[in-house]
Amino acid sequence: MPASSARLSFSSQLAVFWALVAVMCALLCALVLFMARENAGRRIDAARERSVAGCQAVASRYDLSIDNNRDADPHTDLMHAILDVVLAQMPGVEGGFWRNAGTERGVFDAYAFPTYEGSGIKRDVPDAETPLILRTLRAAAAKQTTSTDVVSGQQDAVIVAACPVPHRPALLAWTLTRSQPSLGASGRSLLAALAVLLAGIVGIAIALGVRLRRWRAQLASVERSVAQHASAQPDGTALIAEPIGKTGEPELDRIVEAFNTHAARTAALRSQTADLNARLAQAERFSALGRLAAQIAHEIRNPIGAMRLKAENALAGDENRKQRALATILEQIHRVEEQLSGLLALTQPVRVDARPVAVRAWLDERVALHREAAANADVALTIIEGTAPTPALAFFDPAQLSRALDNLVLNALRHTPQGGSVTIHASQVGDTLRVDVADDGPGVPQAERERIFEPFVTGHAAGSGLGLAVVREIAAAHGGRAFYEARQTGACFVIEIPWRTS
Numbered sequence: 266m267p268a269s270s271a272r273l274s275f276s277s278q279l280a281v282f283w284a285l286v287a288v289m290c291a292l293l294c295a296l297v298l299f300m301a302r303e304n305a306g307r308r309i310d311a312a313r314e315r316s317v318a319g320c321q322a323v324a325s326r327y328d329l330s331i332d333n334n335r336d337a338d339p340h341t342d343l344m345h346a347i348l349d350v351v352l353a354q355m356p357g358v359e360g361g362f363w364r365n366a367g368t369e370r371g372v373f374d375a376y377a378f379p380t381y382e383g384s385g386i387k388r389d390v391p392d393a394e395t396p397l398i399l400r401t402l403r404a405a406a407a408k409q410t411t412s413t414d415v416v417s418g419q420q421d422a423v424i425v426a427a428c429p430v431p432h433r434p435a436l437l438a439w440t441l442t443r444s445q446p447s448l449g450a451s452g453r454s455l456l457a458a459l460a461v462l463l464a465g466i467v468g469i470a471i472a473l474g475v476r477l478r479r480w481r482a483q484l485a486s487v488e489r490s491v492a493q494h495a496s497a498q499p500d501g502t503a504l505i506a507e508p509i510g511k512t513g514e515p516e517l518d519r520i521v522e523a524f525n526t527h528a529a530r531t532a533a534l535r536s537q538t539a540d541l542n543a544r545l546a547q548a549e550r551f552s553a554l555g556r557l558a559a560q561i562a563h564e565i566r567n568p569i570g571a572m573r574l575k576a577e578n579a580l581a582g583d584e585n586r587k588q589r590a591l592a593t594i595l596e597q598i599h600r601v602e603e604q605l606s607g608l609l610a611l612t613q614p615v616r617v618d619a620r621p622v623a624v625r626a627w628l629d630e631r632v633a634l635h636r637e638a639a640a641n642a643d644v645a646l647t648i649i650e651g652t653a654p655t656p657a658l659a660f661f662d663p664a665q666l667s668r669a670l671d672n673l674v675l676n677a678l679r680h681t682p683q684g685g686s687v688t689i690h691a692s693q694v695g696d697t698l699r700v701d702v703a704d705d706g707p708g709v710p711q712a713e714r715e716r717i718f719e720p721f722v723t724g725h726a727a728g729s730g731l732g733l734a735v736v737r738e739i740a741a742a743h744g745g746r747a748f749y750e751a752r753q754t755g756a757c758f759v760i761e762i763p764w765r766t767s
Contacts, residue, residue: 280477286470294463305444309422312444313413316426319358321411322351324438327362328431339364339436344375349386352440353379360440361390362430363398365406370399374436394423394441401425402437409434421445483513487521572598615742617662619765624659624691624698631667632689635674643683644704646674651701653692660765661698661743669739669747672732673702673758680706680756696764697745703757714749736760 326347331340344362352358361376378387390398397416405412405427413426422444430436490509508525511518572594579590628648639646648655670689677687681704690701709717718737733747736758740747745762 280474283470283474283477286473287467290463290466290470294460305422308444309415309417309424312422312424312442313415313426315355316358316424316440316442317411317413317428319352319355319360319440319442320426320428320438323347323360323362323440324428324430326351327438328433339374341375345377348375348377349379352377355442356380358440358442359387359391360438363402363427363437363439365403365435365437371402391441394425397423397425398427398439398441401427402439405429405437406435569601615665615738617665617742619660619662619743621658621660622663624656627663627667628655628689628691631670631674634671635678638675638678639687642678642681644678644681645686646678647686647688649688649690651690651692653694655691656693656698659691659693659698661762665739665742666700666760666762669736669760670700670702672736673760676732676758677702677704677706677756680704682706693764694761697761698764700760701750701757702759703752703755705755708752708754708756709749714751717749718747733758 327344330343330347339362348360348362352360357380359376359378359381362374364372364374366372373390376388376390381387397414401412401414404414406429409429411426411428413424415425416423423441424444425439425441427437427439430438487509508528509521511521576590576594579587625648632646632648635646674687674689681687685705687702687704690703692699692701718733737747740760740762743762745760747758747760750757750759
């Protein structure tokens, strides 16, 4: 198969490009979300490690700064000092000390936020995060090990770490820090803008798909209009009978307008061509009349001369001689009548009255008409079925085509020797009805094949030379042609006309 036939149409290529854009947008969205989540997870993990390290540093410093008396009261000032020193080196980390006093809230002994951006060191425990801090502290107290908890909000993630103070089971240190979005303080705004941008791209892709679908529908409408309004011509082309309506799409409308203009111009040219062909045919007829007049004068002069001679002899002869002269004169008159009938058939245009015809019955009728002549010539006249079967119905003028077929059959019977055969075959070849008349005679010499359809060209002494010319005229009137088909043995004359004759 040629490469051009395997190529996608323009609309299909646009559809493929649209699908690729949609897939790329989806992959880009998934990639951005994946990277944002991965980055946020890493930042939370880093903040968790920093919070745990701060908590353990505060707890160990306090344990090293006091004696080993487990029942001693908490040193609040020492706690604040340790918190200020340790957390001052950890920006964004706040924390304190808490005792499990058997109450629901417990006791917050100390709290500090040295890196607080406000004025001075913050000393009051944040109320909003207190439930999270208490939940983490009670989990660490129950397990007597370091525990962490994370709550992610719209703006940031809050990470709390709690760890027991060595040698004091009821006392725990805790730290709190916040993890900013992966892109900083304006990260959510950037993500929102990116989401809007991606949504816009997806929207544009969807709009492009809708427009492409509409464009394809309009193109299909134009194709259907062309198929509905196109009328088949005998030469296999198509002529637009009616203008195609506009679609509303500027690009397609320009194509439709150009197509309508071309169709109108083609119709005008066809009309001019038909008129010129008619004039040319008329000119050819008048040109042929001059040649025919000279030829018919020659053809008629001989019979007239023979009749005159016979008449003169008859006047001077006996009764038997007169009878033989009259018979010869009648024979020559019949010959002149045949010449004049053929000449009239050529000079008068053939009018076609096409209608549906049962082909097999029509062929049987023609064979029955010539069966006696074939028997007298000792020639077998038959209808055969070739590789292409005989069609049931065809559309032509049965009277005119019968004249043409009769001439071909009579011509074949004249040139077929005794014991020979003449075959008739009708078939449909594409959009053409083909009728073959073949015989096993000597065939047509190569030198005469070009002129065999011209008037008064004959290969038989008794022929008028007008039969094949009439066949050609009738075939042309149907929009077809008649020609001689060379074969290895015998002769074959063919009539081809369009399957439907307008």
